[in-house]
Amino acid sequence: MRYKIVIILIALILLNGLNNARELNQMAIVLAIGIDKVEDNEFLVTAFITNPQKQDSGSSSGEEKSTVLYKSKGNTIQNALRKIILESPKPLYLAHMKLLLISEEVAKDGLENSIDFFIRNYETNNGYNFVIVKNAQTQEVLELESPIEDTVVENITRSIEFTARDLGICNNNTLNDTLKKVIEGKEEVTIPSITVKNEKNNDNNNEQSAQKGTMNKESEDQVSSDNENKGSSSEKNISDLKIIVDSMAYFKDNKLQGYLTQQESMMCNILNNDSKKIILEVNGEENFVAEFISISSKKEARVENGEYFVDIEVNGVCNITEIKRDSESLNKNNVEIYKKEIEDTLENQINEYIKKCQNLYKTDILGYENLYMKKLNKEYKSISDIFSDEIFSKIKSDVSVNVKIPNDGGIYKKW
């Protein structure tokens, strides 16, 4: 028995033991990493580190900051991160990252360059949000302070989580979900974006970016012009700046192309099954608001007479939450009408979105290529070379929307 115990202990020590032992107070917990681009094609990596305070000695230690930023430059992310050790008294610990921010310039250069480190590093679990910072440097974002949450990182992740859940204009996908698409290479990625809003100059920066969402064609030009404005924005008072979640950024060949509008983001998330709840405003014969409790979509590919089709079936359950007063029909029997209106509106919007993707954005964020490859592999093999150039824009989409309205609100209830 003693012999066995000795064997076990020796084996444990040799195979694993004490190798990666690390006391809690000997590591710097990195909550977020921001990647910017600076001159000479170098990366500027900003590590956002918590600096937990000892709780019972709060009065004596005065006001220490609870978070610390370390920045360093390098040709590669690994190089830059390693240089941080020169500055930081504790080695960085990446397993608890919650957020990875990259700036527009980095995204435009291609995702592979910047996030390859996170694919290969075994310490990060990649189960965190991956966000593009629009119109600003990531280091600026990480320098901000959160009005409600403890840290700005918490602020961003919560905002994204609840926006994705309740509004559907961004998704709460983790880096892993994005990486899957990047590595497979068949489906273009869409990534949530955040932007910095100046409260005092409301009409200045922010409206521009909102407009820019609609005018996607010019987005590239605008991005560059915003970068020129960057100098002025950094002069503003930090407490006036707020982070807001913006619409989704779309990519082509893993390079940032531009941003969808909010409505398109919503449709994108419906088709990718990334959001469960959306709010749909219907402005037809009836003016009302429908809140979807659940929504899901199915895509089927088919080929008929040399033409390529994708059947899209969207099923949803919604409540009518608000009806404009000028509509005459406060009638329970009109549920069918409402239903039809909702279905039509949603169908139109989806069709519009698909058309834009095919013709205007020319990027396969719909995942059609992936769909054909998986569902109709034989046909796909013959057209794989020309799919993105020729076939994609010609695919016809057949959208059908089914909506259920189980409740009509409390208006007919008489207590």
Next chain:
Amino acid sequence: MEENKESLKTSEDIVNYIKSSTSNSTDLVYRKVQVLDDILYVVYSEAMTSTVVISDFVIRSIKEVSTEEEKKQKLSTIQNDLDLYIDDNLELEKSKAAKFQKKKDNLKTKIASENLTDKIVNKLEENISISKAKRIDIVQDDIFYYIFSGFTCIIYNKEILAVETKGALDRSINIPSVENNIKGPKDAFTENYQTNVGLIRKRIKSEKLVLEENLIGRRSKTKVGMMYVSDIVRPGIVKYIKNKLKKIDIDAILDSNYIMELLEDSNKTSFPTMVSTERPDLVSYYLLQGRVALVVENSPFVLVLPAFMRDFLNNVEDNYQKSLDITLTKIIRYVAFVITIFTPAVYIALTTFNQEAIPTDLLVSFVSQRKGVPFPAFLEAFLMILSFEILREGDYRVPNSSGSTLSIVGALILGDAAVSAGIVSPIMIIVIAITMISGLMFVDVNLLNALRSWRIIFLILASIAGIIGVGVATIMLFTKIANTTSFTKAFSYPISPINIKGIIGKVLKRENISNDFQRESILTDNITKYRIDKEN
């Protein structure tokens, strides 16, 4: 000595033999009583006997018998004189003489057949007003066992009569001091063997409850009573235990734990393989399942065997409460069992090796608490466990009056001050506290000690190899439990010889008193309850 015993002919010889053997121990009292022309000795140990009983019953009875005999003897001398007188003178009254002749013959034959000594001792045995009296033989029986068991020996020539005159050396029946309960019977075993047997018999008033007695210990001569219900228990286990008890050769049995250790010598496990309880209701409960109880003299703890793991985790008190909610109680106990072994090890493993498994907010909180603590987490945990064990051991030994001092020192100095001095982190106090409190749920000291050693094993392996170490330790623990047997029965029953019905019925739920008509086949062949086997 044995040869010497043969040569002891008179009471003086015997008394001298006792005196020399005991080196004139002063608690032995030798009292002379005049019977007829002879001297009768009354020998007893002052410490073990009740002097009132001796003077009231023994000596008075002896006096009465002696005066009676004296009268009779006088009568017979008169008779003899009368005989002579008849022979010489009264030939006329032949019819009368014939009557006397008959009587005289009778008397003569009687006197001839019976030795006088024998007669008197017999008389004493018949007349003495004490229930337990026994003729013993100086050669065959051990006179000292009787004397030091509280018997009074009446020595008359070569005959010895032992009369029980035990004094009250035992405490009365108290409430259980270790196995506390809220509901249910509140009597507990005492050091008195007879009381303990009685407390069990009181609950099972059946002729099938058998008591077999053994004297174990060369010097202590301790009574060890084996109790079982003859038509439920498997004869094999009775035989097995009987053989084992017979083989015991030891100087003294001072507590039932001696028996426990001598019986379970083949098991090299820290888990107890016998239930040691001070509650007669629990013993009766086990006896009716087909187990065997060992009542050891001078020990308030009765042993029950075989025992399973579940017996230590459960409490018979569950049966005295409403059944529905007991499942939750039981689950809490099992959870506590897991917590008390695993918590410190898992904490160490997570905080020193696998920090990624801790939620971020919790990790940040851990880090902030560990700030400024100079020791590695393992040492910190070890220090806390050590100081708790010192406190616990101290709490057991300290007189009740200074118990509060101990708790103040423990709570304030070791808890609060250690944290503010920065020696340990507050979270470690929480971890150790929940560990130890969970451990206190189990009453059996042997189990507690086993848990303690396993806790340390887990801690060491966790500090070497993190979660993998905890996994290895878990495998070791399971192997050990599965490997343990209690008197040929698997300790891990009903999980290891799997019995789904047993797991659901007895481990998760409590026994269904109104509906359960079956005993468990692992313990008995007589499965059906309420049936009395006619053959046994």
